[in-house]
Amino acid sequence: MTDQPGDSPTAPTAQDELAALAEEFFAAENAHDPFGATLGGIEGYAHEVPDPSRAAALRHREVLRAFRARLAAIPLDGLAGEDRLTHRVLARLIENNSGWITHGLDDFSVSASIVAPHNTVFATFAMTAVDQEGAGAYLERLAGLPGYFDAVLQRSLDAAAEGRLPLRSGVDAAVTQLDGYLAADPTADQLLRPLRGRPEYERARAIVREGVRPAVARYRAGLAQRLAPTARPDAEAGVCHVPGGAEGYADAVGRFTRPGLAPEEVHRIGLETVAALREDFAELGAKVLGISGTDAVLTALREDRSLRFGSAAEIVALVDGALDRARSASADWFRPYPIADCVTREIDPLEAETAPLAYYQPPGPGGLPGTHWINTLNPESRFTYEYEAIAFHESVPGHHFQLAVAQTLHHLPRFRQRATAALTAHVEGWGLYTERLADEMGLYGSELSRFGMLSMDALRAVRLVVDTGMHHYGWSRERAMAYMRENTATQESNVRNEIDRYIAWPGQATAYLIGRREIVRHRERAQAALGGRFDVREFHHEVIGHGSLPLDVLDDLITDWIAAR
Numbered sequence: 036m037t038d039q040p041g042d043s044p045t046a047p048t049a050q051d052e053l054a055a056l057a058e059e060f061f062a063a064e065n066a067h068d069p070f071g072a073t074l075g076g077i078e079g080y081a082h083e084v085p086d087p088s089r090a091a092a093l094r095h096r097e098v099l100r101a102f103r104a105r106l107a108a109i110p111l112d113g114l115a116g117e118d119r120l121t122h123r124v125l126a127r128l129i130e131n132n133s134g135w136i137t138h139g140l141d142d143f144s145v146s147a148s149i150v151a152p153h154n155t156v157f158a159t160f161a162m163t164a165v166d167q168e169g170a171g172a173y174l175e176r177l178a179g180l181p182g183y184f185d186a187v188l189q190r191s192l193d194a195a196a197e198g199r200l201p202l203r204s205g206v207d208a209a210v211t212q213l214d215g216y217l218a219a220d221p222t223a224d225q226l227l228r229p230l231r232g233r234p235e236y237e238r239a240r241a242i243v244r245e246g247v248r249p250a251v252a253r254y255r256a257g258l259a260q261r262l263a264p265t266a267r268p269d270a271e272a273g274v275c276h277v278p279g280g281a282e283g284y285a286d287a288v289g290r291f292t293r294p295g296l297a298p299e300e301v302h303r304i305g306l307e308t309v310a311a312l313r314e315d316f317a318e319l320g321a322k323v324l325g326i327s328g329t330d331a332v333l334t335a336l337r338e339d340r341s342l343r344f345g346s347a348a349e350i351v352a353l354v355d356g357a358l359d360r361a362r363s364a365s366a367d368w369f370r371p372y373p374i375a376d377c378v379t380r381e382i383d384p385l386e387a388e389t390a391p392l393a394y395y396q397p398p399g400p401g402g403l404p405g406t407h408w409i410n411t412l413n414p415e416s417r418f419t420y421e422y423e424a425i426a427f428h429e430s431v432p433g434h435h436f437q438l439a440v441a442q443t444l445h446h447l448p449r450f451r452q453r454a455t456a457a458l459t460a461h462v463e464g465w466g467l468y469t470e471r472l473a474d475e476m477g478l479y480g481s482e483l484s485r486f487g488m489l490s491m492d493a494l495r496a497v498r499l500v501v502d503t504g505m506h507h508y509g510w511s512r513e514r515a516m517a518y519m520r521e522n523t524a525t526q527e528s529n530v531r532n533e534i535d536r537y538i539a540w541p542g543q544a545t546a547y548l549i550g551r552r553e554i555v556r557h558r559e560r561a562q563a564a565l566g567g568r569f570d571v572r573e574f575h576h577e578v579i580g581h582g583s584l585p586l587d588v589l590d591d592l593i594t595d596w597i598a599a600r
Contacts, residue, residue: 049113056105057125057448063102064132064450067095070159075453076442078400081168084179087152087187089142089194096136103129120581120588121448127585128450128457131290138283140274143194145201145258145266146539147208147389148532152187153216153251154386156180160226161383167401170235177226177242181250188257195262199277202538203266204512206258208389213255215385217248224248225383269512273505274541284506287542291459292549293586298507301545305499308548309522312493316524319489323482336486336524342419347381347411350422354379354409357426357478364476365432370576374439376404377430387412389532393425395434397455398442405435416526423480424487427473433466437579444582451582458583459543464550465579467495471551486524493523494533495551498544502537512538553586554578557593564597 047055065072069083085091106129111122135141141150148154165173191201224243230236267276274280288298313329320332336342344350358377375398382390387410396406407430409422427433441452455462470488479485497519504510504518512534519530537544557578562569577596584592 049109050118052105052109053114053118053122053125054448056102056109057121057450060102060125060129061448061450061453063095063098067091067098070155073159073163074155074396075455076397076399076403077453078164078167081163082172082175084176084183087183087190089139089190092136092139096133099129099133099136103133117447117581120584120592121451123588124451124458124582124584127588131457134286134290138279138286139194139199140280140283140287140541142190143199143201143277144205144539145191145209145262146205146535147212148205148536148539149386149390149394150536150540151209151212153184153209153213153254154389156183157225157383157386160229162396162399162406163229164399164401164403165229165233167399167403170230170233173230174235174238174242177239178246181246184247184250184254188254191262192257195265197278199279200265200267201262202269202272202512203263204269205535205539206263206266208535210255210259210263212385212389213251213258215388217252217255219385221248225385271509272512272515272538273507273509275506275509280541281507284541288503288545291542291546293460296549298503301499301549302503302507304548304552305496305503308496309493309500312489312496313522315489316486316493319482319486323486330521333522333524336418336420336490337526342483344414344417344419347414349419350409350411350414350417351379351381353419353422354407354426354430357423357480358407358430360478360480361427361431361473361476364478365436368472368476368571368575369432369436370572370580372436372440372443374398374436374443375402377407377435377439378404379407379409379430381411382408384412389535391532391536392417392421392529393429395429395438397434397438397453405430405439407435413528416528418487418490418524418526420483420485421487421490421525423478423484424470424473424491427478428466428470428491432472432476433469434462436469437462437465437583440579441582444580447582455583458585459546460550460553460586461583461589462550463547464552464554464586467491467547467551468554490524494519494525495544495547497522498533498537499548501534502542502544505538506541550586553589557589561593561597565600568600 065077065080068085069080070085072080106122106126109122111119114122163173221244226243226247227236227239230239274284285298288301289296316332317329320326324332324335326332326335390410393407393409396408398405407426438455444452470491473479474485474488479488501515501518505515515534516530519534558574561574577593581592
């Protein structure tokens with residue numbers, strides 16, 4: 036019914052104002068970071084390239100501050116249910132994203148890690164749904180890459196002029212990786228693959244040849260000639276050695292975990308967890324390998340060649356088998372969810388050299404499945420016992436269940452269906468929780484495979500120690516790598532890749548174990564309070580059935596759920 040002449044217009048309700056603000060926030064975030072939109076499976080941004088300049092970030096911070104003021108004018112007490120959650124989640128995201136811009140830790144981050152700007156480009160283009168977004172959008176984005184690379188270099192140079200210097204080993208690794216890209220056959224350029232066989236392919240080749248590759252060469256030259264000579268040594272790996280870095284790191288830890296959690300506390304939790312896991316390794320090692328002592332067990336896991344893969348196909352087959360078992364067993368542990376499928380794909384060899392063991396891409400537009408990307412480069416260096424735990428973390432019942440379910444929550448604002456990376460402790464905490472849950476579900480194929488669960492646990496516990504060690508306590512890169520070698524079974528190449536990722540992405544690595552601890556705590560208190568009325572399927576739904584949440588919001592949600600039951 037429309038208003039009639041003379042009628043007073045109906046004032047918008049608090050719910051209306053919140054819904055409008057939530058939609059504007061979602062659009063503004065995607066416009067500011069269209070690469071992130073594509074990686075998150077959000078349609079409509081495949082033609083856009085972000086402006087990575089410091090000036091653009093500061094303009095976006097002003098937009099966020101305006102959103103904060105509008106949100107503050109919407110009284111939380113006047114909201115209930117999911118609207119109340121939306122208000123709280125939005126408030127946290129605004130604060131988190133504003134803090135990231137304020138401290139600008141990525142302004143001087145140069146690396147060959149998963150978060151390096153050039154790897155973000157390669158991953159984004161590889162994951163673009165050309166059939167849904169259109170080849171024209173792909174060409175438009177491709178044409179914007181020269182300006183993007185020039186602006187990324189200028190941002191790093193501006194930071195260096197302020198004394199915020201990159202790490203020399205990170206610069207060198209980026210240069211080596213870019214050399215590999217530039218030396219590859221231009222006709223086989225990975226940026227062209229999504230258009231192969233299409234009419235637009237020749238136009239794309241011209242853009243890459245005349246625009247993109249020269250820009251990448253300029254970027255590479257700028258890193259090598261203008262940034263490398265004055266870059267920080269490995270002895271100063273952490274951001275605490277950079278002006279404003281200590282404050283920025285404390286803020287990052289709070290953003291990636293929960294506000295107020297100090298780096299010192301994170302470090303302590305890590306040390307205690309590592310010590311407990313060393314005992315678990317010794318116990319399982321004696322049972323399965325007949326070896327006594329944690330160090331001897333870790334050495335055997337690293338050096339026994341029979342525990343390595345023989346081919347990339349073996350890795351894919353093992354991962355697919357684990358995924359099939361998880362699908363079959365999920366009905367006893369989860370509600371039946373109408374979600375997209377999950378598939379396994381191999382990481383491109385150029386990226387794989389410095390990539391993690393695996394990562395996950397949510398379902399994309401047009402019904403595209405979620406993707407578990409696995410690193411199969413040099414399979415003879417990869418451990419057979421690790422990849423089942425990784426599969427459960429990245430696919431089912433881990434990230435795929437959580438993030439694909441979120442996309443079906445159409446009664447929620449769109450930002451809550453897609454708010455993933457900005458609420459890392461919930462997302463990665465859930466992924467890590469499901470590695471242990473898989474053991475309860477009987478999904479591990481053997482006792483040997485359970486070493487993968489311990490190995491991944493140890494990796495996440497070590498992260499707490501080395502991330503805070505470097506960025507808060509001033510550890511060197513070598514000290515961090517040595518600590519990881521001593522307390523995990525992971526291979527040497529992954530030790531290097533992991534430590535370099537933590538250097539490039541301060542604070543993010545602390546989210547996994549902190550988030551898992553919270554989910555386990557909630558389950559234990561729910562079981563204690565509800566006794567025989569506790570239903571693990573309903574508990575899991577409460578954890579993943581409201582989208583990604585800040586840890587304090589998740590705490591209140593579970594408290595209310597327990598009280599209601």
